Amino acid sequence: MSQTSRDRVLLLTALLIIWQTATSGGLPLDKELFPSPLKVATLLLEDRLVFASSLLSSFQLLFFGYSLAVISAIPLGLLVGWQNRLRLAIEPVTNILGPIPPIVFIPYAIALLPTFTAASIFIIFVGAFWPLFINTVSGVQAVEKGLLDSARALGVNRRTMMTRILLPGAMPHILTGGTVSLVLSFILLTAAEMIGATSGLGWYVKYFSDFADYPRVVAGIIVIGITVLILTTFYHLLSRYLLRWKKV
Amino acid sequence: MSVLQLDEVSLVYTTGDKPALSEVSLDIRAGEFVAAVGPSGCGKSSTISLLAGLIPPSAGRILMNGRPLPEPGPDRAVVFQDYSLFPWMTAGENIRFALRQIKPSASSRELAESAATLLDLVGLSPATAKYPAELSGGMRQRVAIARAFAQDAPVYLLDEPFGAVDAKNRIHLQDLLLQLWTSRGGQKTVFLVTHDIDEALYLADRIVVFTPGPGRIRKILPVPFPRPRRRFFLVHEPAYIALRNEILSLLQQELLEDLQEVEGGTGI
Numbered sequence: 001m002s003q004t005s006r007d008r009v010l011l012l013t014a015l016l017i018i019w020q021t022a023t024s025g026g027l028p029l030d031k032e033l034f035p036s037p038l039k040v041a042t043l044l045l046e047d048r049l050v051f052a053s054s055l056l057s058s059f060q061l062l063f064f065g066y067s068l069a070v071i072s073a074i075p076l077g078l079l080v081g082w083q084n085r086l087r088l089a090i091e092p093v094t095n096i097l098g099p100i101p102p103i104v105f106i107p108y109a110i111a112l113l114p115t116f117t118a119a120s121i122f123i124i125f126v127g128a129f130w131p132l133f134i135n136t137v138s139g140v141q142a143v144e145k146g147l148l149d150s151a152r153a154l155g156v157n158r159r160t161m162m163t164r165i166l167l168p169g170a171m172p173h174i175l176t177g178g179t180v181s182l183v184l185s186f187i188l189l190t191a192a193e194m195i196g197a198t199s200g201l202g203w204y205v206k207y208f209s210d211f212a213d214y215p216r217v218v219a220g221i222i223v224i225g226i227t228v229l230i231l232t233t234f235y236h237l238l239s240r241y242l243l244r245w246k247k248v
Numbered sequence: 249m250s251v252l253q254l255d256e257v258s259l260v261y262t263t264g265d266k267p268a269l270s271e272v273s274l275d276i277r278a279g280e281f282v283a284a285v286g287p288s289g290c291g292k293s294s295t296i297s298l299l300a301g302l303i304p305p306s307a308g309r310i311l312m313n314g315r316p317l318p319e320p321g322p323d324r325a326v327v328f329q330d331y332s333l334f335p336w337m338t339a340g341e342n343i344r345f346a347l348r349q350i351k352p353s354a355s356s357r358e359l360a361e362s363a364a365t366l367l368d369l370v371g372l373s374p375a376t377a378k379y380p381a382e383l384s385g386g387m388r389q390r391v392a393i394a395r396a397f398a399q400d401a402p403v404y405l406l407d408e409p410f411g412a413v414d415a416k417n418r419i420h421l422q423d424l425l426l427q428l429w430t431s432r433g434g435q436k437t438v439f440l441v442t443h444d445i446d447e448a449l450y451l452a453d454r455i456v457v458f459t460p461g462p463g464r465i466r467k468i469l470p471v472p473f474p475r476p477r478r479r480f481f482l483v484h485e486p487a488y489i490a491l492r493n494e495i496l497s498l499l500q501q502e503l504l505e506d507l508q509e510v511e512g513g514t515g516i
Contacts, residue, residue, distance in 0.1 A: 147332055149297070149302050149320075149328065150334070152302060152320040153324065154346055154349045155320065155321035155350075165334065169336070245337075245379040247381040
């Protein structure tokens with residue numbers, strides 16, 4: 001085991017021990033509000049089927065919302081970043097719409113879309129769209145001019161220019177935007193689920209907090225934390241693969 | 249007949265104060281090998297960009313085969329000074345990509361075979377699967393040359409293509425370039441920018457001497473030596489030495505005039 005992994009395991013164990021001691025009489029804490037790690041672990045095991053179905057339903061929303069953003073924001077961003085005139089024309093719109101917090105669209109999403117699922121996917125889509133779009137545009141701008149000249153001198157057509165030159169050239173920026181989008185999607189997902197869902201990770205936490213079942217709230221929070229960790233880890237592996245051509 | 253024709257061409261960059269090129273006229277004939285020499289900032293590289301069609305001239309006109317210069321395309325292969333390989337493609341992929349542009353219907357296997365041959369030609373077979381970031385400057389330049397050869401274009405525009413290459417490989421690549429130029433019955437036309445006078449004298453039919461501030465053509469000198477030229481004998485010939493000295497003094501004259509200006513006309 002490497003030095004770093006050893007340090008990390010050690011730190012994690014220490015945190016668990018502190019948590020256990022603090023909740024089993026070490027500190028004057030309310031037992032209902034601050035459950036012991038053992039209690040939480042028991043609940044994680046006990047509710048494993050509920051967690052599995054919650055994960056599945058959360059992932060569905062996340063997947064559709066995020067994918068929709070990826071397949072629309074990246075091609076649009078490439079086009080807008082490449083066509084200077086289009087970029088300048090569209091800039092004010094981006095500047096107005098981009099910074100609006102996506103949660104303010106929730107009332108409209110609920111009013112206009114037939115189901116909770118559709119409304120949540122829409123909100124996640126809006127939240128994930130802007131960071132990806134804005135970063136794709138700036139990614140295209142950051143592509144070295146010499147490379148574009150090189151591609152033009154080879155006589156590439158528009159489609160090849162987009163897919164083989166601009167897309168990989170903008171990829172470092174796109175992936176940065178993608179991280180922001182992913183985190184934002186997850187926040188919006190749990191928020192949406194806490195408002196109106198009947199399943200999902202956000203729903204789990206909200207549902208049991210309504211019954212003041214704080215040990216289960218803590219268990220839910222931990223599952224959410226681990227899920228985000230796993231997602232971002234996969235995302236980093238994907239980024240590393242897509243940018244394997246970059247000097248390490 | 250002229251393949252490329254610059255007619256009183258001027259170029260002003262929006263960022264620069266002095267024009268990069270001022271009323272430059274030059275005819276490049278079919279099958280001709282023309283070399284351009286001159287100090288930095290004399291507009292040699294700008295001339296390449298203009299001939300490639302990457303930037304329009306501010307004044308004057310550029311013709312190709314008697315017609316207005318077409319959009320950049322596979323009819324003019326360009327090697328840029330900074331190599332301009334696509335960093336997200338391996339050496340092999342860079343060449344296959346260039347081949348794909350001129351042969352859209354070729355099979356992947358055909359392309360791979362042609363790419364392997366070309367990389368072998370520049371001595372870089374072992375680097376096929378390497379990304380540009382993993383190669384040295386000289387190796388990148390050799391891949392860029394192989395990529396240009398892949399285009400098999402009637403016109404080659406080369407901006408200091410051998411600048412970063414070591415002496416041994418440079419000689420090899422110069423000879424490869426001559427081979428390429430004479431292939432297909434000598435129908436290829438080459439415009440080569442270089443800062444190496446010996447390279448220009450060894451390769452070119454004519455040498456264009458540029459001077460800076462603004463970029464102008466100072467003189468066009470024919471290189472009368474018969475081909476095939478043998479570089480090790482050539483350098484000892486009195487005619488060669490005389491021509492070399494003439495170019496050097498043309499370049500130095502400019503330098504001396506510049507220095508005098510700095511010294512307030514008192515000389516050095």
